[in-house]
Amino acid sequence: MACAVLEAKRVPIPSIPSIEAPKEVSSGDGAIQGVPEQGSTVSITVVGASGDLAKKKIFPALFALFYEGCLPQHFTIFGYARSKMSDAELRAMISATLTCRIDKRENCSEKINQFLKRCFYQSGQYNSEDNFSELDKKLKDHEGGKVANRMFYLSVPPNVFIDVARCASRSASSSKGWTRVIVEKPFGRDSESSGELTSGLKEFLTEEQIYRIDHYLGKELVENLSILRFSNLVFEPLWSRQYIRNVQLIFSEDFGTEGRGGYFDNYGIIRDIMQNHLLQILALFAMEPPVSLDAEDIRNEKVKVLRSMRKLQLEDVVVGQYKSHIKGGVHYPGYTDDKTVPNNSLTPTFAAAALFVDNARWDGVPFLMKAGKALHNKLAEIRVQFRHVPGNLYKRSFGMDLDQATNELVIRVQPDEAVYLKINNKVPGLGMRLDRSNLNLLYSDRYSREIPDAYERLLLDAIEGERRLFIRSDELDAAWAIFTPLLKELEERKISPELYPYGSRGPVGAHYLAAKYNVRWGDMSSSEHSKS
Numbered sequence: 001m002a003c004a005v006l007e008a009k010r011v012p013i014p015s016i017p018s019i020e021a022p023k024e025v026s027s028g029d030g031a032i033q034g035v036p037e038q039g040s041t042v043s044i045t046v047v048g049a050s051g052d053l054a055k056k057k058i059f060p061a062l063f064a065l066f067y068e069g070c071l072p073q074h075f076t077i078f079g080y081a082r083s084k085m086s087d088a089e090l091r092a093m094i095s096a097t098l099t100c101r102i103d104k105r106e107n108c109s110e111k112i113n114q115f116l117k118r119c120f121y122q123s124g125q126y127n128s129e130d131n132f133s134e135l136d137k138k139l140k141d142h143e144g145g146k147v148a149n150r151m152f153y154l155s156v157p158p159n160v161f162i163d164v165a166r167c168a169s170r171s172a173s174s175s176k177g178w179t180r181v182i183v184e185k186p187f188g189r190d191s192e193s194s195g196e197l198t199s200g201l202k203e204f205l206t207e208e209q210i211y212r213i214d215h216y217l218g219k220e221l222v223e224n225l226s227i228l229r230f231s232n233l234v235f236e237p238l239w240s241r242q243y244i245r246n247v248q249l250i251f252s253e254d255f256g257t258e259g260r261g262g263y264f265d266n267y268g269i270i271r272d273i274m275q276n277h278l279l280q281i282l283a284l285f286a287m288e289p290p291v292s293l294d295a296e297d298i299r300n301e302k303v304k305v306l307r308s309m310r311k312l313q314l315e316d317v318v319v320g321q322y323k324s325h326i327k328g329g330v331h332y333p334g335y336t337d338d339k340t341v342p343n344n345s346l347t348p349t350f351a352a353a354a355l356f357v358d359n360a361r362w363d364g365v366p367f368l369m370k371a372g373k374a375l376h377n378k379l380a381e382i383r384v385q386f387r388h389v390p391g392n393l394y395k396r397s398f399g400m401d402l403d404q405a406t407n408e409l410v411i412r413v414q415p416d417e418a419v420y421l422k423i424n425n426k427v428p429g430l431g432m433r434l435d436r437s438n439l440n441l442l443y444s445d446r447y448s449r450e451i452p453d454a455y456e457r458l459l460l461d462a463i464e465g466e467r468r469l470f471i472r473s474d475e476l477d478a479a480w481a482i483f484t485p486l487l488k489e490l491e492e493r494k495i496s497p498e499l500y501p502y503g504s505r506g507p508v509g510a511h512y513l514a515a516k517y518n519v520r521w522g523d524m525s526s527s528e529h530s531k532s
């Protein structure tokens with residue numbers, strides 16, 4: 001099967017000079033971003049292979065790429081972790097999580113077997129250069145003298161990131177091909193720790209070798225945001241304070257921190273979701289048009305918009321924490337019922353915030369974020385509420401509240417991916433009654449293909465050397481600068497979160513915050529989450 005992504009990229013791209021550092025690129029990696037040369041090989045080492053993320057996301061995404069024909073002809077996958085495991089045990093672990101796409105089941109088990117034959121395991125410590133030398137030896141055996149390109153995916157807790165970077169770089173980096181390292185979040189807890197992590201990594205890696213992943217950037221509808229905006233005349237000219245009243249970035253999960261309470265308690269929802277996933281979406285949404293689609297041009301614009309943002313103020317934030325709740329005879333535990341969470345934890349599992357971009361395009365427009373766990377639904381969406389039409393001819397039909405009759409563009413990232421636009425429309429008939437209806441692009445109706453998981457896109461990009469969807473260190477600095485003072489203040493002043501019942505719509509304080517800026521959360525009306 002030919003990889004649709006690579007096919008599409010190969011045709012129109014003229015020769016693009018490599019933007020990678022010479023250290024990383026030897027032997028012609030610059031020949032069209034990562035399309036593998038004849039005679040070269042790619043190995044992907046998943047460090048932390050015994051963990052949750054590796055099982056749930058990374059190995060399945062690698063298999064999906066293999067199934068689609070998107071991995072290079074010569075590739076090897078290694079799992080690396082401290083746990084003792086044989087190759088056969090790794091394969092059994094991986095195979096338990098592999099499925100083929102619903103729309104493509106052809107040769108599924110044969111493909112799974114072919115894929116598993118390329119997977120191997122090496123046990124070792126994360127801080128042992130000797131253990132990484134053993135890995136290096138095994139990698140070389142598989143590479144068979146070809147130009148070797150090596151990717152390390154750091155799917156381990158952040159306290160071992162720098163050790164792994166050191167060991168991989170000193171003992172297992174490629175001498176002839178490229179070596180790249182994908183780093184999972186969290187990238188620190190605040191500006192200071194993030195800066196330390198960056199400088200620690202940069203002792204052993206160049207910035208060009210570091211691929212900081214934010215998997216929301218790999219989601220189909222986040223990727224589509226720029227296309228919607230920049231390629232549609234009905235949207236592009238409207239993208240400013242002149243026409244947009246407010247923007248809402250909403251994330252909710254209908255389950256708690258089950259199983260991850262230990263990690264979560266040290267971070268909280270602002271660090272877990274807002275400072276990265278929602279802020280990245282905001283940056284893409286609000287950036288000025290980039291000079292080109294080149295990674296550096298896009299990331300330059302994202303940095304500019306992040307640097308134009310006001311530091312988040314305590315009075316513009318509401319924090320909450322879920323408490324236990326009994327519904328239909330079922331007991332849903334509260335956040336602090338988790339044994340790995342201290343009883344007196346003040347860590348927010350919900351937050352709402354009003355952010356501002358102090359530049360000419362967005363002056364005064366509130367960007368409202370809301371993120372929470374253990375809420376009533378699972379949802380991620382972007383809502384754009386437009387201003388009302390000046391001199392509104394139909395105000396009699398709308399009543400007093402003109403804001404209720406304004407257009408709203410909704411980009412539903414998940415689930416039921418969709419883009420819909422609320423418009424005013426005449427109800428058919430002899431009278432003059434207006435209603436609000438949706439112009440609706442529901443992906444499952446329009447496109448028959450299954451939407452790839454975010455990790456597939458991001459892994460493929462990293463293999464190809466495409467850095468557009470990865471976070472550059474100056475972006476990260478700018479992102480932390482917006483949130484760090486607030487995070488410190490919340491902790492220093494021991495601000496108590498507003499408690500909300502598991503499965504509810506979250507703290508009422510979020511409504512007051514929105515009302516302060518004359519905004520209504522768009523996801524709160526009951527008509528909202530039907531598919532139409």
Ligand SMILES: NC(=O)C1=CN([C@@H]2O[C@H](COP(=O)(O)OP(=O)(O)OC[C@H]3O[C@@H](n4cnc5c(N)ncnc54)[C@H](OP(=O)(O)O)[C@@H]3O)[C@@H](O)[C@H]2O)C=CC1
Nearest residue numbers: 048050051052053054081082083155156157158184185186
């Ligand atoms: N799981 C998820 O959904 C998400 C995870 N992430 C991030 O991805 C990374 C991996 O996540 P996840 O797989 O859940 O993590 P895990 O806690 O499952 O850890 C991964 C592996 O790292 C090793 N490990 C665990 N704790 C330690 C420790 N204290 N010191 C050294 N090694 C340790 C274990 O392997 P062994 O003992 O065999 O060495 C474990 O299997 C983390 O940075 C996480 O924050 C990001 C987004 C979502």
Ligand SMILES: O=C1O[C@H](COP(=O)(O)O)[C@@H](O)[C@H](O)[C@H]1O
Nearest residue numbers: 185215253272273277380414454
């Ligand atoms: O990064 C994270 O994301 C997940 C949500 O990801 P999704 O792709 O399932 O929407 C979240 O559950 C987790 O807490 C966070 O660390």
